[in-house]
Amino acid sequence: MTEEFDRAFWEERYRRHRSSDPGEPNPQLVAEVAELVPGSALDVGCGEGAEAMWLASRGWWVTATDIAASALERARRHAEILDDGVADRIEWVRADLTGEGAGERRFDLVTAHYVHPVGPPEAMLANLAAAVAPGGTLFVVGHHPSHRRHASAAEAYVAAERLATELAPERWEVVVAETRSRPAGGHHGHGTTLWDSVLRARRRV
Ligand SMILES: C[S@@+](CC[C@H](N)C(=O)[O-])C[C@H]1O[C@@H](n2cnc3c(N)ncnc32)[C@H](O)[C@@H]1O
Incomplete structure (x- = not known):
């Protein structure tokens, strides 16, 4: 029996697992993005907001999206207790980035960490890529498939080389x-x- 990573799954997961803090930002993001000049950022599948808050604290204006309203509620609460105007730099938006895409807006940075969408990761990648402004950066981190755990679904794993x-x-x-x-x-x-699995790409045009 494998997991189905639909909206109901994520809503339930965040309702059931209580946490008092969002955790640390993803170290791959910190390593790769620290050198970029801050601009607009889209964080897809933001969960409890650790990466969105880190980006905002570095001067980025962040649109943080998640399929689960329960995740966004928590993330918003985490951000509100931070100083330095971090919360003011983040807009929290509920959206399914597999289906809807990010709309017309383009961002200097589009990032996603361990988003386990329903369906093939390539479908979400196309939506993420479409949201990157010319000259902007696409940055995706996933779990590598060679380390798949027995009961988890294939969508949870992705090879950056394949996505590239x-x-x-x-x-x-x-x-x-x-x-x-x-x-x-x-x-x-x-x-x-x-x-x-780490993918970083720069949009030429
Ligand atoms: C494993 S969690 C990772 C959360 C966070 N990015 C992190 O690294 O801690 C996956 C997140 O992706 C969200 N998600 C799953 N499918 C999604 C989709 N189609 N569109 C937007 N968010 C999605 C889930 O609600 C969940 O918050």
Whole structure:
């Protein structure tokens, strides 16, 4: 029996698992994005908002989206207790980025971390890519498929190298498409090693 990562699944997950803080921002994001000049950012599948808050604290104007209203409620509460105007720099939006896409708006940075959409990851990648402004950055982190846990669905895993082939070379410069290991801890940790699939690409036009 595998999990079905639909809206009901995520709403239930956030209602059931209580947390008092959003955890640390994803270290791959911190490593890759710290060097970028802040502008507008779209964080897809933001969960409890750790990455959105980190981006906002670095000067980005963030649109943070999630399929689950229960995740956004929590993220908003986490942000409200932060200083330095972080909450004012984040707009929280409920949206299904597999189906609807991000609309007409284009962003300097579009990012997603461990979003397990229903359906193939390529469908969501197309929506993410379409939301990147010319000159902007697409940054996606997922769990690598070679470390798939027995009972979890295939959609939860993605290889950056495979996703990179979806990006037309005349429109995209792939900067990073690789697998990276890191010790699990805190945010997603179970005392083991995590294998992150990391895709970073720059939109040429
Ligand atoms: C494993 S959690 C990761 C949360 C956060 N990005 C992080 O790294 O901690 C996956 C998140 O993606 C959201 N999600 C799943 N499918 C989605 C979709 N189609 N559109 C937008 N968000 C989605 C879920 O509600 C959940 O918050």
